[in-house]
């Protein structure tokens with residue numbers, strides 16, 4: 001017997017929500033529509049229903065929004081990577097500011113938001129200087145996970161990859177069926193610096209070697225084994241906004257990676273402590289400080305929560321605390337540990353407005369005021385956005 005045809009609905013997309021989905025209403029349901037544009041009239045099918053909330057996908061664009069464009073990538077809709085390719089770049093930027101506003105209103109209960117300026121990416125394509133490729137040893141497919149699954153979408157050309165990394169992808173793909181290909185490997189980390197490519201695990205002529213990148217007046221060494229920001233074109237203004245004109249006696253840089261913010265802070269504070277759990281990244285951070293001859297800073301290899309809560313409070317007051325956690329944000333114990341140290345100023349750098357808003361709510365309730373919010377389009381063609389907020393202690 002044939003499968004019954006699922007019902008479809010004609011809806012208008014009202015706006016884009018956190019997570020990048022379009023909002024629509026029909027038949028008493030709230031619909032979250034993937035890969036939509038605000039103002040589209042579309043026919044959708046419901047993929048998943050949870051109470052009165054339905055997750056839906058577009059089966060036909062009936063009347064395209066004025067901000068809808070043809071996605072250039074042949075894997076659009078299948079690859080889980082870029083979910084904003086259907087939007088003009090201007091519309092992407094507007095949607096990201098709206099997403100931040102939505103999270104700050106709804107999750108952090110902030111009624112009076114300061115102006116949010118968004119820094120566009122100088123490159124809208126070919127900006128990705130770091131990638132994580134998936135390999136399926138059974139199907140010999142190499143690329144990214146498909147949207148909402150762990151199936152590998154086989155990708156020959158990735159439009160957002162830096163050209164140097166596209167070359168590596170092609171070279172690897174040419175050997176997909178050779179014995180030379182690391183068949184047991186399911187995940188490849190790759191990053192490009194000013195002086196070459198680092199690949200982990202190493203393969204062929206590509207090693208997990210140290211590479212470096214000049215950012216403003218500083219040089220950073222890193223490798224594929226340590227976090228480094230994806231869009232290196234925006235790092236000068238990002239570092240500038242995150243550290244601003246902060247100076248003083250003592251600063252803390254939590255989740256410091258290879259020291260992107262620790263190095264500039266160490267030029268302006270008498271003493272700086274960076275905390276990072278990945279030993280490779282922490283080693284690079286120490287190396288980057290040494291290469292810059294900054295002896296006033298030290299890097300501690302530890303989980304932030306353990307470090308904050310693991311030793312007694314120093315009498316020394318904290319002038320400035322920067323935190324840049326992964327997407328999950330700061331754990332409750334981290335927020336508690338930060339509050340116990342009573343830093344005068346906090347700079348929170350985040351790649352997820354929802355977890356940022358959750359954490360912000362706790363910091364505001366504990367007596368901080370919100371000075372500014374700035375956004376950086378570190379991830380064009382996706383709904384992801386980097387946000388930097390500054391807070392001042394009112395106590």
Ligand SMILES: C[S@@+](CC[C@H](N)C(=O)[O-])C[C@H]1O[C@@H](n2cnc3c(N)ncnc32)[C@H](O)[C@@H]1O
Nearest residue numbers: 227255256257260276277278303304324325326
């Ligand atoms: C978003 S990255 C930021 C790194 C750095 N600030 C930068 O901009 O390059 C987050 C960093 O936190 C580290 N990390 C993740 N969980 C951690 C934890 N619980 N404690 C300490 N570091 C952690 C990761 O290894 C990563 O280097």
